[in-house]
Amino acid sequence: MAKPHEKPWQSVGLLMDAARPERPQLVRGALWLLLAAGLEALGPILGKRYIDHHLLPGRYDFVEMGTLLAMVLAVSWAASWTRYAQLSRMAGVARRSVLRLRERVYAHVLALPMAFFDKAITGQLVSRVTNDTEAVNQLYRQVLYVMLDSSIVVAGSLAAMAWLDWRLMLIVATLVPAMVIIIKGYQRLSAPAVARTRQLRSDINAQMAESMAGMAVLQAAGAAQRFGARFEAVNGEHRLSRIAELRANAWLLRPALDLLNVLLLVTVIYGFGLRELSGPMGAVEVGLLYAFLSYIARVVEPLIQITMQFGQLQQAMVAASRVRALLEEDEHRGPPQDGRAIAHGALRLEGLTFGYDPARPVLHGVDVDIPAGDFCGIVGHTGSGKSTLLSLLLRFYTAQQGRITVDGQPLAAVPDVAFRDAVGLVPQEPFLVAASVRENIAMGRPGITDAAVEAAAHAARAHDFITALPQGYDTRLGEGGARVSTGQKQLIAMARALAGAPRILFLDEATSNIDSATEQLVGEALTALHGRVTVVAIAHRLSTIRAADQILVLNHGRLQERGTHEVLMAFDGGLYRRLVELQTLEEVASAPPGG
Numbered sequence: 001m002a003k004p005h006e007k008p009w010q011s012v013g014l015l016m017d018a019a020r021p022e023r024p025q026l027v028r029g030a031l032w033l034l035l036a037a038g039l040e041a042l043g044p045i046l047g048k049r050y051i052d053h054h055l056l057p058g059r060y061d062f063v064e065m066g067t068l069l070a071m072v073l074a075v076s077w078a079a080s081w082t083r084y085a086q087l088s089r090m091a092g093v094a095r096r097s098v099l100r101l102r103e104r105v106y107a108h109v110l111a112l113p114m115a116f117f118d119k120a121i122t123g124q125l126v127s128r129v130t131n132d133t134e135a136v137n138q139l140y141r142q143v144l145y146v147m148l149d150s151s152i153v154v155a156g157s158l159a160a161m162a163w164l165d166w167r168l169m170l171i172v173a174t175l176v177p178a179m180v181i182i183i184k185g186y187q188r189l190s191a192p193a194v195a196r197t198r199q200l201r202s203d204i205n206a207q208m209a210e211s212m213a214g215m216a217v218l219q220a221a222g223a224a225q226r227f228g229a230r231f232e233a234v235n236g237e238h239r240l241s242r243i244a245e246l247r248a249n250a251w252l253l254r255p256a257l258d259l260l261n262v263l264l265l266v267t268v269i270y271g272f273g274l275r276e277l278s279g280p281m282g283a284v285e286v287g288l289l290y291a292f293l294s295y296i297a298r299v300v301e302p303l304i305q306i307t308m309q310f311g312q313l314q315q316a317m318v319a320a321s322r323v324r325a326l327l328e329e330d331e332h333r334g335p336p337q338d339g340r341a342i343a344h345g346a347l348r349l350e351g352l353t354f355g356y357d358p359a360r361p362v363l364h365g366v367d368v369d370i371p372a373g374d375f376c377g378i379v380g381h382t383g384s385g386k387s388t389l390l391s392l393l394l395r396f397y398t399a400q401q402g403r404i405t406v407d408g409q410p411l412a413a414v415p416d417v418a419f420r421d422a423v424g425l426v427p428q429e430p431f432l433v434a435a436s437v438r439e440n441i442a443m444g445r446p447g448i449t450d451a452a453v454e455a456a457a458h459a460a461r462a463h464d465f466i467t468a469l470p471q472g473y474d475t476r477l478g479e480g481g482a483r484v485s486t487g488q489k490q491l492i493a494m495a496r497a498l499a500g501a502p503r504i505l506f507l508d509e510a511t512s513n514i515d516s517a518t519e520q521l522v523g524e525a526l527t528a529l530h531g532r533v534t535v536v537a538i539a540h541r542l543s544t545i546r547a548a549d550q551i552l553v554l555n556h557g558r559l560q561e562r563g564t565h566e567v568l569m570a571f572d573g574g575l576y577r578r579l580v581e582l583q584t585l586e587e588v589a590s591a592p593p594g595g
């Protein structure tokens with residue numbers, strides 16, 4: 001992953017990108033905010049006129065005074081209403097921009113090469129797509145609203161003050177650098193507490209995710225209490241750290257800002273006093289003083305608002321830069337895909353050498369020929385490279401040496417869409433989505449009709465158990481849905497793979513965790529595909545591939561033996577024969593007594 005903490009301000013570009021389609025809205029919003037600030041700046045000037053022209057000289061012209069008061073009210077109401085309307089508009093822009101960003105991040109993650117997911121931590125990825133983009137939402141609201149609005153109000157008030165008396169305005173303007181200095185000092189002092197809270201928060205999330213994922217193991221090992229205590233400890237630490245942070249805020253930041261405010265008021269009043277002494281001043285100064293005091297309040301409060309947001313703003317910036325780092329992950333997969341679709345599914349592996357770390361190959365010079373429509377089994381000890389070989393066939397990785405061809409053309413040249421259309425996979429851990437059986441089989445692929453779904457279920461020998469479910473094909477599965485057994489899940493996964501009418505079907509230890517009866521169903525389904533679909537199946541359970549046209553026996557990443565079950569069994573002292581004998585012994589040992 002790219003370094004997330006590098007120049008967080010660069011992430012502003014990311015926000016601009018996501019908000020680009022709404023630029024007219026943003027410009028309109030900023031203009032309206034400008035108008036609101038202008039209206040707001042009018043208030044004290046009207047007040048000054050009220051004092052200077054009516055109250056002090058004792059000129060009680062009720063019509064004019066009433067009009068002035070009404071104008072003050074109208075102006076302040078119009079300013080508030082305009083700002084409220086703009087807040088809603090900005091919130092809308094923020095929501096839509098975050099939606100756009102989230103979709104972009106998710107689409108990007110889906111397109112990343114498998115090698116990326118080897119290094120990525122799932123919890124962190126989920127957090128990038130959800131929490132971090134949500135933090136970006138905060139950023140929009142703060143940048144777009146609080147920052148923009150407050151800066152406009154401050155600028156408007158300073159401009160009005162300059163119009164009234166530019167020298168006094170300059171005194172007030174010193175507030176801005178003074179505040180920057182205070183904030184910088186505060187940030188330096190509170191940085192350790194802020195960093196600690198952030199770290200503890202991510203620890204809490206990580207612990208929570210870990211316990212949820214491993215709940216069965218955790219409960220079975222009687223570790224629930226220990227985990228609870230550990231969680232409590234981290235939670236308690238987080239609370240203390242957060243209190244320390246808030247304390248620093250309450251004891252350092254706010255008092256310093258308030259002190260600054262008081263100093264400023266004293267200076268301005270003192271400035272008025274000096275002018276009183278040095279020149280002919282009159283009652284008019286009272287109105288001016290009133291206007292200035294009003295403006296100071298209008299400058300101080302937004303500035304405090306801006307400063308109070310800084311901590312959150314920083315966090316949101318870090319989140320945005322993490323999202324940006326993820327978006328910068330390379331989607332590139334290799335050579336141009338200018339090949340043809342897969343018509344037959346004949347596979348050929350030539351001198352295939354591959355290592356996740358190129359310096360340490362896990363497959364060494366594998367040569368295999370799998371004619372179209374053949375059934376090919378792959379066996380070997382654990383860690384011998386079976387799944388790795390399958391990953392290369394699925395194009396999750398690219399081999400460092402050698403090549404894979406399909407129907408005579410390089411596998412890498414087949415366009416993505418054509419590849420997905422032609423290839424089906426039944427993984428070891430079947431994955432069900434929270435949807436109906438029908439949707440789980442069709443998986444949203446266009447052109448898969450209900451009839452095709454049922455035909456696939458028949459072919460996968462899954463139809464009988466599906467129709468026995470409470471709502472048949474409309475029964476909901478996955479989280480919150482009906483519970484089905486591992487074997488049934490596997491049959492649905494098989495139906496899903498077959499519904500795509502694949503030319504090539506890969507099975508990754510699809511029969512390892514299922515009972516013999518279901519294994520037999522899978523076996524029947526595979527036999528029925530013979531001659532029509534090329535099947536490549538990794539099997540721990542050797543009975544699954546007994547009928548294969550050829551069995552590849554891998555040993556430490558090398559192809560040690562190859563042939564049909566009968567040929568390999570005839571090979572005295574051969575690896576396959578030993579594996580079969582070992583498995584038979586295991587089966588005998590684990591069979592119930594007398595069974």
Ligand SMILES: Nc1ncnc2c1ncn2[C@@H]1O[C@H](COP(=O)(O)OP(=O)(O)OP(=O)(O)O)[C@@H](O)[C@H]1O
Pocket residue numbers: 118356357362380381382383384385386387388389
């Ligand atoms: N994503 C990965 N990153 C780095 N090394 C890996 C990765 N996956 C597997 N390996 C390593 O590659 C070697 C072959 O593993 P592979 O999973 O292909 O074996 P296998 O024969 O499928 O084993 P099993 O029967 O246990 O599934 C092992 O040494 C393993 O540690």
